[in-house]
Amino acid sequence: MTMDPLDKLVAMANQIARNLAHDDDPAGATAAHIATYWSPRMRAQIAACEGEGLTEVSRDAIARLGVRHAD
Amino acid sequence: MGYERQADFGTPEVHGDHHVTCTIDGRAVTVPAGTSVMRAAALAGGSIPKLCASDNLKAFGSCRLCLVEIEGMRGTPASCTTPVAEGMKVQTQTPRLQKLRRGVMELYISDHPLDCLTCSANNDCELQDQAAAVGLRDVRYGYEGETHLGAAIDTSNPYFDFDPSKCIACSRCVRACDEVQGTLALTIEGRGFASKVSAGLAGEDFFSSECVSCGACVQACPTATLQEKAVKDIGKPERAVVTTCAYCGVGCTFRAEMRGEQLVRMIPWKDGKANHGHSCVKGRFAWGYAQHADRILSPMIRDAIDQPWREVSWEEALSYTARRLQELRERHGRNALGGITSSRCTNEETFLVQKLVRAGFGTNNVDTCARVCHSPTGYGLKTTFGTSAGTQDFDSVDDSDVILVIGANPTDAHPVFASRMKRRIRGKDGRPGARLIVIDPRRTDLVRSPHIAADLHLPLRPGTNVAVLTAMAHVIVIEGLADEEFIRARCDWEEYRHWADFVAIDRNSPEVLAEVTGVTPQDVRAAARLYATGGNAAIYYGLGVTEHSQGSSTVMAIANLAMATGNIGRRGVGVNPLRGQNNVQGACDMGSFPHELSGYRHVSDAATRALFEAEWGVPIDPEPGLRIPNMLDAAVEGAFKALYIQGEDILQSDPDTRHVAAGLAAMELVIVHDLFLNETANYAHVFLPGSTFLEKDGTFTNAERRIQRVRKVMEPRNGLADWEVTQELARAMGLGWNYTHPSQIMDEIARLTPTFSGVNYARLDAEGSLQWPVNAAAPDGSPIMHVDGFVRGKGRFVVTDYVPTDERTGPRFPLLLTTGRILSQYNVGAQTRRTANAMWHGEDVLEIHPTDAENRGLQDGDWVRLASRSGETTLRAKVTERVAPGVVYTTFHHPETQANVVTTDFSDWATNCPEYKVTAVQVSPSNGPSDWQADYAEQARRSRRIELHRAEPAE
Ligand code: SF4
Ligand code: SF4
Numbered sequence A: 001m002t003m004d005p006l007d008k009l010v011a012m013a014n015q016i017a018r019n020l021a022h023d024d025d026p027a028g029a030t031a032a033h034i035a036t037y038w039s040p041r042m043r044a045q046i047a048a049c050e051g052e053g054l055t056e057v058s059r060d061a062i063a064r065l066g067v068r069h070a071d
Numbered sequence B: 001m002g003y004e005r006q007a008d009f010g011t012p013e014v015h016g017d018h019h020v021t022c023t024i025d026g027r028a029v030t031v032p033a034g035t036s037v038m039r040a041a042a043l044a045g046g047s048i049p050k051l052c053a054s055d056n057l058k059a060f061g062s063c064r065l066c067l068v069e070i071e072g073m074r075g076t077p078a079s080c081t082t083p084v085a086e087g088m089k090v091q092t093q094t095p096r097l098q099k100l101r102r103g104v105m106e107l108y109i110s111d112h113p114l115d116c117l118t119c120s121a122n123n124d125c126e127l128q129d130q131a132a133a134v135g136l137r138d139v140r141y142g143y144e145g146e147t148h149l150g151a152a153i154d155t156s157n158p159y160f161d162f163d164p165s166k167c168i169a170c171s172r173c174v175r176a177c178d179e180v181q182g183t184l185a186l187t188i189e190g191r192g193f194a195s196k197v198s199a200g201l202a203g204e205d206f207f208s209s210e211c212v213s214c215g216a217c218v219q220a221c222p223t224a225t226l227q228e229k230a231v232k233d234i235g236k237p238e239r240a241v242v243t244t245c246a247y248c249g250v251g252c253t254f255r256a257e258m259r260g261e262q263l264v265r266m267i268p269w270k271d272g273k274a275n276h277g278h279s280c281v282k283g284r285f286a287w288g289y290a291q292h293a294d295r296i297l298s299p300m301i302r303d304a305i306d307q308p309w310r311e312v313s314w315e316e317a318l319s320y321t322a323r324r325l326q327e328l329r330e331r332h333g334r335n336a337l338g339g340i341t342s343s344r345c346t347n348e349e350t351f352l353v354q355k356l357v358r359a360g361f362g363t364n365n366v367d368t369c370a371r372v373c374h375s376p377t378g379y380g381l382k383t384t385f386g387t388s389a390g391t392q393d394f395d396s397v398d399d400s401d402v403i404l405v406i407g408a409n410p411t412d413a414h415p416v417f418a419s420r421m422k423r424r425i426r427g428k429d430g431r432p433g434a435r436l437i438v439i440d441p442r443r444t445d446l447v448r449s450p451h452i453a454a455d456l457h458l459p460l461r462p463g464t465n466v467a468v469l470t471a472m473a474h475v476i477v478i479e480g481l482a483d484e485e486f487i488r489a490r491c492d493w494e495e496y497r498h499w500a501d502f503v504a505i506d507r508n509s510p511e512v513l514a515e516v517t518g519v520t521p522q523d524v525r526a527a528a529r530l531y532a533t534g535g536n537a538a539i540y541y542g543l544g545v546t547e548h549s550q551g552s553s554t555v556m557a558i559a560n561l562a563m564a565t566g567n568i569g570r571r572g573v574g575v576n577p578l579r580g581q582n583n584v585q586g587a588c589d590m591g592s593f594p595h596e597l598s599g600y601r602h603v604s605d606a607a608t609r610a611l612f613e614a615e616w617g618v619p620i621d622p623e624p625g626l627r628i629p630n631m632l633d634a635a636v637e638g639a640f641k642a643l644y645i646q647g648e649d650i651l652q653s654d655p656d657t658r659h660v661a662a663g664l665a666a667m668e669l670v671i672v673h674d675l676f677l678n679e680t681a682n683y684a685h686v687f688l689p690g691s692t693f694l695e696k697d698g699t700f701t702n703a704e705r706r707i708q709r710v711r712k713v714m715e716p717r718n719g720l721a722d723w724e725v726t727q728e729l730a731r732a733m734g735l736g737w738n739y740t741h742p743s744q745i746m747d748e749i750a751r752l753t754p755t756f757s758g759v760n761y762a763r764l765d766a767e768g769s770l771q772w773p774v775n776a777a778a779p780d781g782s783p784i785m786h787v788d789g790f791v792r793g794k795g796r797f798v799v800t801d802y803v804p805t806d807e808r809t810g811p812r813f814p815l816l817l818t819t820g821r822i823l824s825q826y827n828v829g830a831q832t833r834r835t836a837n838a839m840w841h842g843e844d845v846l847e848i849h850p851t852d853a854e855n856r857g858l859q860d861g862d863w864v865r866l867a868s869r870s871g872e873t874t875l876r877a878k879v880t881e882r883v884a885p886g887v888v889y890t891t892f893h894h895p896e897t898q899a900n901v902v903t904t905d906f907s908d909w910a911t912n913c914p915e916y917k918v919t920a921v922q923v924s925p926s927n928g929p930s931d932w933q934a935d936y937a938e939q940a941r942r943s944r945r946i947e948l949h950r951a952e953p954a955e
C-alpha cells in the first residue's frame, strides 16, 4: 500500500490541482500552494520527475514553480 | 492558609442589568434582580444554613433549613427559593429561626450514623457544619429512626464510594447528574425517611449503571455518602492549587487538592471559564498514571534499537544526544534533522522545541501532532476567515437556537462541553431548547440520549462530508435563504456569486448527491432550512471533518455555510473546531508547523523572520520544512536522519503503522521525550524522561482560544520539567538559553507574536484566563472573533467541489472503516490505560452492523480479522446498530490492536492530515492475533529491555 515516494508526491500534486480546479487560475493556485507548503527538496524531486503521472494542470503548476536547488 | 472548600453561594449567579437593593441583617446589598435571598446573604458576607442548595444547582427548597424572616411577609420562607425584591428587609438569625432549624436538623441527625470522628468527611462535611451552625445539642427522636444505617457500601466505581447509611436524601446528587452532567443516572427511590438514592435500575450498582463517572454528584454531596476513595485512603487535603486539565481541548480548570506532595483529589474549579465547575472522568479522576510504576524516571540511551536500554545520568544523555545531533548535521546537512512538538505539552514547551529546531538544528523541519488532527482547520479557517481559530467561546452555545454537529462526538471526546450543549438542547425554565442537527456516519450518543433527540440525523457515508455540505449550500442558495445583506457587508460579493453559481448547479442538489452520500434528500433540505432560518445557528465539528482527503475543503465548506447565512461574528453562532488534545490550539499558535512561525506567519515573510533573527541571533530558513509524513518519506529515502519527539507517540497515533515504523527504523537518531516507553520508543536511541502536568508551570490554550495556567503542585519525579529538558539539550548543543521560569518564555512569545502581545503570567494569574488575540485592538482578549470584520478583511467564499477519496471499497474490501475515541480513554491511551479508566474500556472493539455481521457469520464478542490494503489486525466484534450497514468503527487506544496498521497513507490534499476516517476493509472470522500483532509484541518486548544497573559511582 505504501507508495513509492515520488509517486506519492505526484499523487499529492494532482490531488492539490484537482481540489483547486475551481480557482480562477488553477495551475497558479497549485504552484502557489506547493511553494507555500512543500520543502525545497520535495519541490526539486517533483520538478525532476519531468511530468510523468502529472495531470495537465499540475504539470503546468510544477513548471511554474521555478525550483531552486535544495541544499 | 489551610484547606478550605471553594465558597458556595447557595444558588446560581443571575445575570442581568437590572439591580435591586435589600437589607440583610441590617446590611444593605445590591444584586441583579432574580438573585435569591440566600445568595444575596452570602454575597453580603453572611451565611444562611442550608443542605439542599448548592450554587451550581437550581434551588430546590426541600430541606427547610434555610428559612428566614422577611418584613411584611408571613411565615418563614425558604431563602434559597425566594428572590430578593427592592427594599426587602431580611432577618437570617432570630431565636424563632434557630428553633425551627434545630428541629429540622434533629430529624436529619436521627437518621444519621454518629461516627463523625472516624468518618472520612470529618471536618469537611456540610451536615456537620450545619449542625454546628444551628447549635444542635440534642436529638429527641432517638437514633433508630427509619434509616439506612447498616446499608451496604457500593464500591463498584473505581474512584468513589456510595455509602447509603450517610445519605440525607437532599437529592443534590440527583440534580447534579441531571442538570450539570445531563446523564440522568440517579433517582431518589421511596419517600420520606425511606427515600434513598439509587443509580438506575434496582440491583444496579454505580459501575453497571448509566453513570459516566464525571464526579458531579460526588462534588455535590454534602456528606460522606458519595466520596472519593482517595480521600478515604489519604485523608483530608491541606492545600489547593488551581491548574488546568491536561487531557482534552475543553481545558477544564481544577483545584488540585494536595496533602504534602500527594495529590488527594482534583475538584473542578467553579471560576473556571471553560468548565464552570464541571469535569469528566478523565480530568477528575484519571491522574494516577503520574505515579504509575511504568513511568521512566532516568534518561536512557543505546546505540542501536536491538540493544537493551542503558540508564545514564542527565549529563551523559544530553551530551551524547547533542554530540550525535551535531555529527549527523555535519554529515548530512541541517535538513536531515527535525523535531515534533506535542499538543499535550505547554505553550512554553512547544515554543522551545520549535525554537530548538529552527535556531539550534537550523532547519524548519518541525511539525506537531496537530498535523494528524486539526491542520485542515488551520488551512480552511485561515483561507476563509483569515486566522486559524474557532470563532466562539464555549458560553456562546447558551445563545444558540440551532446547533449543527458534524464529525464530532462531544459526549465522548469533549464531555464537559457536551454537557453544556445538552443543557442548551434540553431548554430551561420555559425557554425552548436549541434544535439539533447531527451529521455523522454513526448514531452517536447525541443523536439520542435521555431528554435529547436530534431533530435531524444525517448518517452519511464516510468520506462524503463535502457532498452533504454542498448539497445544503445548494438548498440555501436555490431557496433564497442566504443572508445577502450580511454577505454584501462582510464578504467579497464577487467570490460569493462565483460560489453561489457553483453550488446552485443541478449536480449539487441533495437529490443527485444522495447517490454518493446515502443521505435522504428531504433530510438534507430540512437540515439546510433549519440551519439557515432557525435563528442563531452554530456549527461544532471535530476530527470526523478534518481527517479526510478533503478535510480542508470540508472546513471551508462549513465556513461558507456560516458566512452565507450570516452566522458569524456574534454570540450563539460561529464555526467551532472541537480540538482533540488539550493544547492543539496552543501548539498551532506557537509556530509548530514547518511553514510558519508563531502567530501563523509564513517563514517566507522577511519582516517576521527579521524579528526572530534579532531575538535569537541566528538566521531563519525562509523555506518551509518537512511535515511529519514527509520526514518519514525522506527518512526511508535516506535523507532524514535525526528526530526529536516531545510527548508524542507517532508510531501508534499516525496512520499506516508499517510506513511509520520503516521511517523511524531508517533514522540514525530518534530521541523520545515522554513519560513512558511508548510505542515510538521501540525505535528510539535516546529516551529523555518527561514530567506530568502536575510537575510543571506553563500554559495551555483550549479550543476556545483560552490561555490558562498550568501550575506545578509537586516536584518533577524525573528531576526536570519538560521545558528544562529542552533547555538543557539546547545548552548541550551550545545555545545560550537561560530561562529560569516558563513566564520568561511566555514573555518572549508575547514579544514575538502580535496576537499574544498582551499575555503575561501576572495577568493570567490576576484574571484567571485570557482569550487570544490579546493585543492593542483587543486588550482584554477576544471571546468572539470576527465581530466587526473578518481578520482577513472580507470573508472569502471558496468553491469546494466534492472529490471522492482514492480509497475505494471493492470486492476485496467492501466495508468502510472509520475510527474515533471513547470517553474514558484518551488518544493513544498511554495515560488513561494506566489508570482505573481501563475498567470501562479494556480493549478496542470493532462495531459492526448486525446485517454485515450475519453475512460473515459473526457473533457479538467474536474475534475478527480486520484487513485493508495496508495491513491487518485482529480484535473483538461488537454487533450494534449504531453503525450503518457497510460501515465499521473502532477506536485506537490500545497498542495491541494497532488500528493504524490498517489505515492508509492517503491524506488531506492541502495539509497531508491523514485520512483516518475512511479505509476500505474486509472483516472475517479469526481465532486470534495476526502475525503482525505477534511479531510486533515480540519486537516491543525486546526493545523495551533495560539493562540491569551497572555499579555506578554515588553522585
Ligand atoms: S458520576 Fe456523574 S454521571 Fe455518574 S451518577 Fe454522578 S453525576 Fe451522574
Ligand atoms: S447521596 Fe449525598 S447528595 Fe445524594 S441525596 Fe444523599 S446526601 Fe444528598
Ligand code: SF4
Binding pocket: B245, B246, B247, B248, B249, B250, B251, B252, B275, B279, B280, B281, B282, B283, B284, B414, B415, B416, B417
Ligand atoms: S478531559 Fe476534557 S472535559 Fe474532561 S476534565 Fe479534562 S478538559 Fe475537562
Ligand code: FES
Binding pocket: B049, B050, B051, B052, B053, B060, B061, B062, B063, B064, B065, B066, B078, B079, B080, B081
Ligand atoms: S437550602 Fe433552602 S430549602 Fe434546602
